Amino acid sequence: MMTQMGAPRSNPSEGPAAALAGAALTLARRFAAGATMWCVAPQWPSHARHVAVEFVHPVIVGKRALPACSLEGEEAERALRLLARPGDILLLVAPADDAGAANLLSRAEAWGLTRLWLGTGQRPAPSRADHLVWTDTREPELAPYSGDLVLLYHLLWELTHVVFEHPGLLTPDSVCTEVCITCSDEGRVAEVRALLGSGMVEVVAEGKHETVDASLVDPVAPGDLLLIHAGVALTALAGDRS
Amino acid sequence: MSSEPTGFLYPFIEAEERDGTTLLVDLARSADAKIIESEYLRAASLQGCEELLEEAGSSMASRFAAGGRLFAFGNGGSATDAEGTVQLFRDPPYGRALPALSLVDDRAVLTALANDVGFELVFSRQLIAHARPGDIAVGFSTSGDSLNVLRGLEEAARRQLLPIGLCGYEGSAMALSDAVAHCLVVRSESVHRIQEAQAALTLRLWSVVQRRLDERRRP
Numbered sequence: 001m002m003t004q005m006g007a008p009r010s011n012p013s014e015g016p017a018a019a020l021a022g023a024a025l026t027l028a029r030r031f032a033a034g035a036t037m038w039c040v041a042p043q044w045p046s047h048a049r050h051v052a053v054e055f056v057h058p059v060i061v062g063k064r065a066l067p068a069c070s071l072e073g074e075e076a077e078r079a080l081r082l083l084a085r086p087g088d089i090l091l092l093v094a095p096a097d098d099a100g101a102a103n104l105l106s107r108a109e110a111w112g113l114t115r116l117w118l119g120t121g122q123r124p125a126p127s128r129a130d131h132l133v134w135t136d137t138r139e140p141e142l143a144p145y146s147g148d149l150v151l152l153y154h155l156l157w158e159l160t161h162v163v164f165e166h167p168g169l170l171t172p173d174s175v176c177t178e179v180c181i182t183c184s185d186e187g188r189v190a191e192v193r194a195l196l197g198s199g200m201v202e203v204v205a206e207g208k209h210e211t212v213d214a215s216l217v218d219p220v221a222p223g224d225l226l227l228i229h230a231g232v233a234l235t236a237l238a239g240d241r242s
Numbered sequence: 243m244s245s246e247p248t249g250f251l252y253p254f255i256e257a258e259e260r261d262g263t264t265l266l267v268d269l270a271r272s273a274d275a276k277i278i279e280s281e282y283l284r285a286a287s288l289q290g291c292e293e294l295l296e297e298a299g300s301s302m303a304s305r306f307a308a309g310g311r312l313f314a315f316g317n318g319g320s321a322t323d324a325e326g327t328v329q330l331f332r333d334p335p336y337g338r339a340l341p342a343l344s345l346v347d348d349r350a351v352l353t354a355l356a357n358d359v360g361f362e363l364v365f366s367r368q369l370i371a372h373a374r375p376g377d378i379a380v381g382f383s384t385s386g387d388s389l390n391v392l393r394g395l396e397e398a399a400r401r402q403l404l405p406i407g408l409c410g411y412e413g414s415a416m417a418l419s420d421a422v423a424h425c426l427v428v429r430s431e432s433v434h435r436i437q438e439a440q441a442a443l444t445l446r447l448w449s450v451v452q453r454r455l456d457e458r459r460r461p
Contacts, residue, residue: 017274020269024269053318145448146441147441151280151434158276
């Protein structure tokens, strides 16, 4: 993903500060490019609403209002399929074992969204999101109520607005220094949109529509997730891929 | 954040700035400082409110034991804090589930009241409809000056509910209100740090309630 370039991942052994810095740089760049941030917290919907209101209605007078919107867990997948545009941001607040979050993260990859995942407790694999912002707490099950999770997205908002004070940094690095997934031999996640007959299907991968040969994984249905490579669907992926 | 202009750190702020490395280091350093500030304020608030939390939690436990319910409300981020509080009481990770209702959830009721009688009355009017003596009202306002939260707590007092307020900034209207039985004040002027500390205070309130209810059950 393009968003993995330019911003370092944090060292998991440290606190969330470096991860927050990287995530804030990416967020500011995406917003500057016209992105909307979609906020989902399947188990704690109030956190999704809290993040969204921070960005839309800043507590500090004079800071720019940014397009953020919260969606309820169950409606999120259908709504995002229709509303989210490639380059938008998906911000999830969820524990590592949340099946709904895993499902959305897989689809967000196909839809071409930048994925930010905020959480606490056991860490997910780093590859599951473009930015993992994780906090360690003594009682992870209480973190949603202790102020620990709120602190993470408050800081994300604060740092994002600091980045806006640096207009020269708001355009992503023009030179691709890492190997993009598209340029490599790796398969890409795609979501089936329509069956075209003779094993051919229309899919969305990295936010773009394309036609692939799915005869190896037949039968497929709209909404299924596939791993595709060079115009061929290699295998079906479970929705939650967890 | 409001009192922290960062411009002086970056004398080179120009559109030509291209290397984000310095900025990332500064952002991380700033985040670390704010994390420490938040943890300190949360600890200081818990310590400063220790007796109040014990008193308020005990009164809440008595009311829950007698069939009372909790109503929570606030605006914006504080509305989500009210929602989170209701989730904690009603669907806790452990302990007993308790009856709690958020007065910010029903958009039909909220918009009807705001449109017809004014936003100042959106919580008090709901309490008039729902509340019974013996219930509990928890109002969140970082400024301590939100009129609808104050009106809600005043209505709660009139109806023999237990009115509990959470606010920041010393000397706010909420902190000075006679209607509020227990006012938990976070001594900070940063809205974000106040909200983080309010979460910690609410969690502690919940744990006092759980402990008191356990004690009541034992002979």
